[in-house]
Each structure stands twice: as C-alpha cells, then as structure tokens.
Amino acid sequence: MSAYAFLVRGRGSDLVAMTAAQALRSHFTREGELVSLQRDEVHLLEGVEGSDPGEWTDACTAHAHWFNPNKHRFALVEAASGGIQAARRASPWPSPWLEMRLHTDRPDILSTDHRRDALTEWLGLEENPETTAVCLAVWEHHRDDGGLPAGPWPRPQAQYLPLVLWTLVLRGRDVTAAMARAEELAITRHRRQGLLVHPHMQGWAVFTPPQRVSGAGRIQSP
Amino acid sequence: MTQLRIAVLQFPGLNCEEETLRVLRFAGLDSALVRWNEDPTRLRDFAGFVIPGGFSYQDRVRAGAIASKSPLIEGLVREAESGKPVLGICNGAQILVESGLVPGREAGRVDVAMTRNRVPHREGYKSGWVHVRAGRQTNCFFTEGLDEVFPIVVGHAEGRFLTQDPELIDRLADPDRRAAYYCHPDGRVAEDYPANPNGSAGGVAGLEGLDGQVLAFMPHPERAAWLWQVPEDIEGPWGERRAAAVARGNIADAPGPGLALVQAFCRLRGVGGS
Numbered sequence: 001m002s003a004y005a006f007l008v009r010g011r012g013s014d015l016v017a018m019t020a021a022q023a024l025r026s027h028f029t030r031e032g033e034l035v036s037l038q039r040d041e042v043h044l045l046e047g048v049e050g051s052d053p054g055e056w057t058d059a060c061t062a063h064a065h066w067f068n069p070n071k072h073r074f075a076l077v078e079a080a081s082g083g084i085q086a087a088r089r090a091s092p093w094p095s096p097w098l099e100m101r102l103h104t105d106r107p108d109i110l111s112t113d114h115r116r117d118a119l120t121e122w123l124g125l126e127e128n129p130e131t132t133a134v135c136l137a138v139w140e141h142h143r144d145d146g147g148l149p150a151g152p153w154p155r156p157q158a159q160y161l162p163l164v165l166w167t168l169v170l171r172g173r174d175v176t177a178a179m180a181r182a183e184e185l186a187i188t189r190h191r192r193q194g195l196l197v198h199p200h201m202q203g204w205a206v207f208t209p210p211q212r213v214s215g216a217g218r219i220q221s222p
Numbered sequence: 223m224t225q226l227r228i229a230v231l232q233f234p235g236l237n238c239e240e241e242t243l244r245v246l247r248f249a250g251l252d253s254a255l256v257r258w259n260e261d262p263t264r265l266r267d268f269a270g271f272v273i274p275g276g277f278s279y280q281d282r283v284r285a286g287a288i289a290s291k292s293p294l295i296e297g298l299v300r301e302a303e304s305g306k307p308v309l310g311i312c313n314g315a316q317i318l319v320e321s322g323l324v325p326g327r328e329a330g331r332v333d334v335a336m337t338r339n340r341v342p343h344r345e346g347y348k349s350g351w352v353h354v355r356a357g358r359q360t361n362c363f364f365t366e367g368l369d370e371v372f373p374i375v376v377g378h379a380e381g382r383f384l385t386q387d388p389e390l391i392d393r394l395a396d397p398d399r400r401a402a403y404y405c406h407p408d409g410r411v412a413e414d415y416p417a418n419p420n421g422s423a424g425g426v427a428g429l430e431g432l433d434g435q436v437l438a439f440m441p442h443p444e445r446a447a448w449l450w451q452v453p454e455d456i457e458g459p460w461g462e463r464r465a466a467a468v469a470r471g472n473i474a475d476a477p478g479p480g481l482a483l484v485q486a487f488c489r490l491r492g493v494g495g496s
Contacts, residue, residue, distance in 0.1 A: 016282045023283075027291050140337070141384075191290060191299070191322045191330040198284060201335035201384050 003079040004053060005098055006043040006060065007122050007165075008067045014039055023195055024185055034185070035131050035169040038123065041066070042137065042163040045148075046084050048155050053078075055154040057103045063151050066162075075104035077118040084146065084161045086205065087139045093205035098122075120209045123167055132178035136166045136186050138197050138204045166196050167209075179206055226251050226490055229268040231298065233258045233289040236276030236313060238444060245447040246272070248477075249485045258289070262297025270307045270487045271298060273314030275377070275442055285336060285380045286316030295321050303329070307363045307435040307487065312378055315428070315438035319383075324431030324438040325390060334429065335384045336440075341415035348419045349377040351453060353412070354427050354441055355405045359398040361434035364486045371409050372479035373456045375445040381420040383429060394424055401437055402428030407458040443480030451478050 021037040043066045045056070053076050060066055060074075067074045080094035098119045106122075125133050139161055148160045168182045183206055188194035197204050228251050232239045239255055246253035256264055265271070279288040289295065295317065302308045302323055310318035315336065322330040339348055354374050356365035385391060393399050397411050404412040404425035412418040412425045420440070428439040445451060450473050452464045460479050467473040
C-alpha cells in the first residue's frame with residue numbers, strides 16, 4: 001500500500017505554537033532549554049496506489065480541503081505506509097516515514113536528491129551542533145471511520161488520518177535524553193507536567209527527523 | 223447577614239464573566255472579578271469561585287490547556303484543596319479538567335479529557351437547550367438536593383468527557399454517580415443527539431472533583447438563571463412555570479432552573495463562610 005502526506009503550515013505567525021512555547025518556558029523548562037517549537041499539520045493518506053499526486057493537490061486546492069494556498073504553505077510527499085495502522089493499533093510507527101517531495105509550493109526545498117528526507121527540509125531547522133530536534137506526531141483517538149471527507153478525490157476509498165506535528169528543538173546533543181525530555185514536556189499527565197498532547201484523547205509517536213542527528217530516524221510510540 | 227464573597231476568575235478569551243457576576247448577585251452573593259494577572263493570594267479573601275465560559279487563550283493547543291497552567295489556577299487549587307467550592311462552567315469546566323482538579327483523585331493528575339463533540343452528521347459548535355439531571359449518589363456540593371430534571375443551555379464544540387481510567391469509567395457507568403447527565407424530559411439518560419448534544423458516553427454533563435466541592439459543568443446555568451430566559455415551548459414543568467408566571471405578570475424576577483447551582487454557594491453561610 002502506498003501513502004502520501006500533505007505537510008501544511010500557515011504563512012503567518014503561528015500564535016498557537018508561540019503561546020505553547022511561552023507556557024512551556026514559563027512553567028516547565030530551564031532557561032534556554034527549549035530553543036524553538038514549531039507546529040505543522042500532516043494529512044496522511046493511505047491506499048492511494050496508482051493515483052497521481054497532482055490530482056490530490058488539485059482536489060485539495062480546488063475545494064479548500066485542509067489548506068488554502070493563499071494562507072498556507074504546503075507540500076505533498078510520499079510516505080511509508082503503516083502510519084494509520086500504527087495510530088489505530090499502537091503498532092510501531094513506520095521508519096523512515098516521509099521521504100520524497102512530490103508537489104509543493106515551496107521550490108526552495110526541492111532537491112535533486114529525491115531520496116533525502118522531506119521532513120527535515122520542510123521543517124527548515126538550522127544546523128546547530130548544540131541542539132537536538134524531536135518531532136511528535138499526534139492524532140486523536142475515537143475519530144470516526146477514518147475515511148476522507150466528502151469530495152471529488154482521486155481515490156475516494158483512501159484511508160485518511162489528520163495529525164499535528166510538533167517539533168521541539170532542545171538544548172543538548174543526547175538524542176535519547178532529548179526524546180525523553182520532549183515527551184515529558186509534551187504529554188499532559190499532570191497540571192505541572194506536559195502541555196501539547198492529552199493522553200486520554202490523543203495518541204502520539206515521537207521521533208527525531210533523519211539526517212539531523214546521530215542515531216537518526218529512531219521512532220518510539222506508546 | 224454577612225455577605226459571602228465569590229470570585230469569578232477571568233482569563234483572556236473568557237466571555238461570560240459579566241453574566242456570571244449578575245447571577246451571583248441575583249442569588250444574593252457578593253461577587254468580584256479576579257483577573258489572570260492578579261496576585262493569586264487575593265483568592266484567600268473569597269469563600270468560593272466560579273470560572274465562567276468562553277474561549278480562554280482562544281482554545282490554543284486545547285480548550286482550557288493554557289489557562290490551567292497559570293499561577294492563578296495554582297492559587298485556585300490551594301483554595302479548593304482547603305475545602306472551598308469551585309464551579310467551572312463550559313470553558314471553566316475544561317480548565318478544571320486540564321488542571322487535574324476534576325476528578326482530582328490524585329493531586330494534579332490529569333485523568334479526563336474534554337474532547338470535540340461527536341454526533342452523527344455534524345461537527346463543531348452546538349448551542350441550544352437540553353435537559354439535565356443530577357446523579358443521586360454523588361457528594362457534589364453544587365447539585366446536592368437537585369432532584370428534578372431541568373432545562374439548561376449548552377454552547378460548546380468540545381464537551382465530550384473522555385477518560386481511559388478504568389476506575390472512572392466504571393464509576394460513570396452508573397447515572398446516579400455522575401454529578402450531572404443529559405437526559406430526556408422524562409429523566410431517561412440521553413445517549414443520542416440532540417438530547418445528548420456532544421456524544422458524551424452516558425450523557426455525562428458534569429463531573430465533580432476532590433471531595434465533591436469542585437464541579438466541571440458543561441451547560442451554562444447563567445443562561446438559565448431567570449425564568450424569562452426559558453423558551454416558551456420547552457417541554458416539562460419549567461415550561462409550565464414560565465407560562466404561569468407570564469399569566470400572573472411576575473416573570474421578570476422569577477428564578478430559572480439554572481439558579482439553583484449558583485445558589486449552592488449560599489449554603490456556605492451555614493458552615494462559617496465569610
């Protein structure tokens with residue numbers, strides 16, 4: 001089964017991410033520990049064999065599904081399949097997950113090396129030997145049937161899962177420690193611990209964007 | 223008689239504070255607004271608290287999530303743990319759940335989510351009148367003695383109580399152990415839309431916390447505090463009361479069904495409330 005993913009981010013300032021970063025810095029982190037916090041949307045499509053990625057982009061832009069090109073940047077990338085199953089059955093998240101750029105309104109991230117990691121370039125994180133980037137893909141439990149919303153889709157029977165992708169850049173180079181710390185900051189288990197994910201209504205997978213750090217591509221999920 | 227002082231907590235984006243203050247005054251209670259950026263120790267001067275409805279911090283991240291981390295909520299937790307009652311209405315309920323005050327079985331632990339409504343063929347915000355009933359085997363301070371079905375207003379997009387805690391799931395399986403639940407006019411539990419406006423399992427509309435002195439309540443009692451606020455065509459005795467009051471010409475100051483929850487604060491006069 002093949003899969004696509006739309007990566008989407010607003011063109012303006014992300015006030016949600018800014019507010020969340022401010023709350024984390026005010027209440028939960030040491031000074032300078034949280035270098036940055038980004039939020040992206042990921043619209044994951046599985047069961048799209050044989051369909052042209054351009055058709056998916058056209059369907060989205062024509063009917064304002066998930067993004068509006070006037071307000072959002074977007075890219076449609078090829079994804080490893082298995083993410084939706086992982087979300088539903090708590091099985092391991094596919095790794096590597098997002099690989100190849102297909103359609104985007106950001107020619108600046110296009111590369112002649114199509115096998116390079118799409119997520120790393122999409123996130124646009126600056127190289128910094130003193131920091132580690134950690135991503136959390138977050139989905140809601142108890143969604144309805146997992147099907148597409150009504151619309152003229154190239155593959156109407158494709159499975160669909162919307163995700164929020166939080167990217168925390170943390171001070172320090174220990175990848176294992178950074179992943180554990182990112183989960184601690186993100187998962188709301190206590191009033192004084194965690195903000196971005198509610199474990200009673202959401203599932204998540206935590207991973208480091210490939211190519212950024214040693215031990216790249218390791219993925220953990222609860 | 224010394225008036226009880228009740229604080230209405232305000233965070234940026236809440237929008238029901240004035241109505242809430244008005245209803246507290248209607249109930250005979252002295253009330254004042256305490257804003258998010260005030261010294262939390264000011265809360266010591268109050269006998270009870272209400273967090274009203276709205277959209278604190280524009281519901282950024284999740285409804286109630288940002289406000290729940292604030293110093294004012296830390297101050298509120300201290301007051302609640304000392305035994306003072308707290309009523310959270312709609313977004314206030316979401317803040318209480320995110321703060322761990324509800325259900326509050328272990329200090330600060332977050333055991334419940336308020337997630338988006340899930341009803342067939344519709345998404346998003348739901349506003350309208352529903353019927354609610356209080357469980358009869360809870361120790362909820364606010365619903366004590368409320369033994370009738372009453373109509374009330376809801377207005378929310380994320381009102382579905384959700385937990386993965388087996389003990390809590392077990393407790394909420396019994397309607398009488400829910401602080402409040404959506405029901406039909408005859409009192410039967412409402413499992414389906416529209417009587418159940420958000421798809422909450424068991425029709426849970428309110429959940430108590432700590433030893434019962436904290437209530438996270440999704441409907442808006444301040445929008446049903448006067449009888450004139452009740453629709454003419456509402457089914458059940460409250461509709462009949464409204465019609466009778468109109469016929470008598472004294473509907474203007476007649477109490478509505480939502481007032482009783484706020485009047486619960488008045489019982490503090492009997493236990494040494496300031």
